[in-house]
Amino acid sequence: MKFWLGLILGALILGAIVFLSGCDSGGERKEIDLSARISNADLRKLAQAKKDVDVLWFGFDLRAGPKEDARQYIPFLKYLQRSTGYRFNLRFTPKGGSIANELGRGVVQFAAVGAGTYILAHAKYGVIPVVRGLNSQGKAQYRSVIVVRPDSPIRKIEDLRGRNFAFGSITSTQGYLIPGIILLKHGITLRDLGSYRFTGSHRNCAKAVISHRFDACGMQDTMGKKLAKEGLLRIIYTSKPYPSSGIAANRDVPSVVLSRVKQALLDFQPKGRDAAGLYNWDKTEMPRGFIEAHDGDYAELRKWAKKLGYIPDINPETVP
Template sequence: MTLSFTRTLLSAAITGAFALTTLGAAADLSSRYTDDDGDMVADVPSDESQWVDPDTLVFAYTPVEDPAVYAEVWADFLEHLSEATGKEVQFFPVQSNAAQQEALRAGRLHIAGFNTGGVPVAVNCGGFRPFAMMAADDGSFGYEMEIITYPDSGIASVEDLQGRQLAFTSETSNSGFRAPSALLRSEYGMEAGEDFETAFSGSHDNSILGVVNQDYDAAAIANSVAKRMLARGVVNEGDFDVIYTSETFPTTGYGLAHNLKPELAQQIQDAFFSYDWEGTPLAAEFENSGEAQFIPITYADHWSVIRTIADANDVTYDCD
């Protein structure tokens, strides 16, 4: 894999981006929820009758090309979670971001890892309460958005996307749609559907494989996913070239449905931070992108840059 072009995407430069109305990130919670403490996430209901304490907890990781692989990756952690809570824990292999968001809103999902751009949607529309993120041993975290192409595609820089096809993942994805949309308009004056054609692959895995197989001319992806696919041998060095690398963004946010019984919610959070990664399938998978522990986060602080990108895209939502 070669790096032929690198530029930093600064929040201050993300202006005048795509006008987009979608079920997306926004600054305010749906009217279904309250935020009396001002932390930008849904409060736990004050009425105990609204708390839920399910016999089986359902966990979903952000959609990937092969959910069965990640069911095995998460199996040991979910066993640890079961022991910590005294509950059965079921892995829910979601096929799309929309399915994951709907499961949360419908009360069928209790614990989840939402992709970076999906976290604000889950927070504002589904009452998601993020509390953790993966990080390296030294506490550093994050990933970059990259635009990739296949070798000899004739695309050596962002400007070469003119008249070609660029694949996104989904409209709720930060690195798979919102960040590159803001970048292409603000820094290059390029409009989707006018200056380049678009496609939506559904996941970063699909976008990467689509470029490698030359189904897409180029794609906007999260490089953390590419690193894991390279480590597993799903793709190889030299299968694609990187023409753009952004600033660092927060990774998948892990959290809870807002209406879980507080005692149960605390047990779940404690389980994340007490998990011993050493020698586990989780460690083997995520060490490929440099992650080795869960660290505490707040939505207000860690997702500030993501909200800036959403604002630059004029993203609104209608959750009610």
């Protein structure tokens, strides 16, 4: 981003030179106070631009846990840094905070988010979809699974009526929105459950069932399958595929920056050229890289989200 700041400063300097050269060479030479020709407002804008240029903040929806997620994203951000020339910092959303709000309000410029978080942030702030992740089969989709303990008498979704159910994060697509769709399609609302709780992450959701605190949970299919293979959980239902997690941008990110970052994401080859240095990238929701994302990809999920009260039916907020 330093290049476009340089263009602004260069244009100001060039303007001053042209002005000076246009003076009558035979007349009295005038002294020009350049500081008087740049308003305080312009100087503040330049200072803010420099600040924005120096660091791009990257946030994320919590998946496994803060430490594990950070280990995965930090090498990935180093790739983006090498590919774009911009410096990226990873930001942890504070407890009780929302990555949808942080992305919408410009606390972070980019974020790895699930479809549900994107839908919410787009509805409220007009955030921009950039790319969607490709799963291990090379498809830009994912599923949720409903899991129980291996010895549980629960065999089908209808058996969950009156049971204690754990979700992941309240903003999670695979951990809340899709499981909510599954339950509703089988005639079960939250009121029909014995109790329910948002545990904050897929890993916490699984632990809540394994530890006998809850009877079942809805979670990420990749992690659910792994835990089922290890004999810790049993899958009783797998959802249809929905648009995968991806990366979204704050709507005020300069177009030249957005374009350069998007191209770097589309060029990302985690199974080939860019594999060196990555940490457990095959366990993420984008193990084979990315494809371009469009808002229309989320039309079906958006309808369900409104039906379930996941998002309000509002116009994008005007963000100062």
